[in-house]
Amino acid sequence: MTSTTAPAPALAKTAVKTGKLRRDRLPLGRQLLLQLICIGILITVLFPIMWVVSMSLDPLSRSRPEGLNLIPANPTLEAYAQVIQQPTNNPVSFLELAKNSFIIACTSSLFSVLIGVSAAYAFSRLHFRGRSVLMLVILGVLMLPAVATLTPLFVMLNKIVVTLPVIGEFNLRNSLMGVILAIISGLLPFAIWNLKGYLDTIPRELEEAASVDGATTNQTFFKIILPLATPALAVTAFLGFVSGWTEFYFSWMFLTKPQDFTLAMALYAMQGQFTSTPWSLFAAFAILVAIPPAVVYFFAQRWITSGLAIGAVKG
Template sequence: MTNPTRKQRSLSPGMRLRENLVVASIYIILILTAIFVIYPVVWIVLGSMNPGDTLFSSAFIPDHLTLDHYKRLIADTDYVLWYKNTLFIATMNMIISTFLIVTSAYAFSRFRFPGRRKGLMAMLVLQMFPGFMGMIAIYILLLQLNLLDNHWGLILVYAGGSIPFGAWLVKGYFDGLPRSLEEAAKIDGASNTTIFFKVMMPLSIPILTFIAVNNFIGPWMDFIFARLVLRSNENKTLAIGLFEMVTGRGNTEFTLFAAGAVLVAVPITILFLFLQKYIIEGLKAGANKG
């Protein structure tokens, strides 16, 4: 039998009961939160395997589960094309925006140049305005550049729009890294480019992973701006294609939509499963060192 700790011996029965009630309340809140979060996910997955075109079922688990909707989605619609388009846009945005964010954050963190403070303040102010305020101006700009109905028009806008928030976050991380590492590398003859790629980048994997995943998820889930820019059927993204699948008086294939929604979540789920350690570390690091 284990001896009670000093803290347990010092607590009165009333305080111990109060502490147990607080712990029990926390667990109850966490369990209820998990139920509210998980239930819609389970419901849409089961609904995607429900026979017919309706998501309603008399039982929580339908009697006859089927994968026919997934087969129809791939065989009878342009879902695979939408998937390829969205994957291309999200991947290219992740690469380009991460590079732009990291290089600009490193410049603001380690170098002193005219306009540095004003540039930081401008990025801070830009974060206060919602993105849709500039949609008309962006539309006209893309029209003049002949980038309407073009995936690269979306990618360039997504990449540019991600710089203010991402640069501030990564700059805070770089500010927390010791300058002695760079000074030692300079003594050994390393250039600024070598220091950036061989010293700073390996030390910044958590924050880089967090930024990369965020910049992948943004275009993957975006509907409003993609709807504004893309017009032709061959350039549609998943959000546009799935939206049009259930809009209009004659479109009632909600189970087909549910199957498409489930497949949309697959890449993001895989990313979080494999990179959750780095994502959490990067978020904490950026918050603590900002």
């Protein structure tokens, strides 16, 4: 590949110039046809999004949208106001739900990244007995969907009941902490694997220089690898955060106390009450939940794809 791109510089320059001249001109008819196709695709991409946005502006008195309108008749933000106050029949506000989701998402992603990066370093740079076997273990767990550990974790965490002085009886299964543990169980292998993939791409020259200067493994890790891996750490943490922010399986299965409920649980509950709640409430809620990760993702997209060694977190 490199051999084809290395002719004499002067020759290459002229080639690029003529190429540009010839290729940049697109006949007008063709241009218009392609524009038509592109706009068609754009409409299909935007259609569901516009529909939800428009629906969220419906007044609460209208239980379902009146046809397809970009801006509905009498648009209002009252659905947002209602949803922020109390989205479902449970006496929980949007902020309380968001707080629980935020705690789950932050804790699980931070723990996974912090624990994961040291293991990733060992797998990427150090030699030890059993390396390939342990790596297979990680890959094997990574391959499993989250539902694979659901049953045993539910049963095991359910057995851990402590009587605490202030709170009273505390069941680990029926708590945010239990959900966080279950999420880390799936997130940690992803963090290790993704970070290892990124560390593998960091050139070794710096470490070799450091080791010539007598740096130990620990010094290399803390002073060279960790600073260089910051983008990958941030991206891995962000992806973990997004998956925790809308996590459904474990929270829905584990949590029964309304004060522990999360955004995803409320969304599912609202969908179950489709016949009784106005759709504008559901639309406003969906938008509020989607906006924080979507905005970060949209603007940091280039940065995210470059720090991502494998695909996505398992759902």
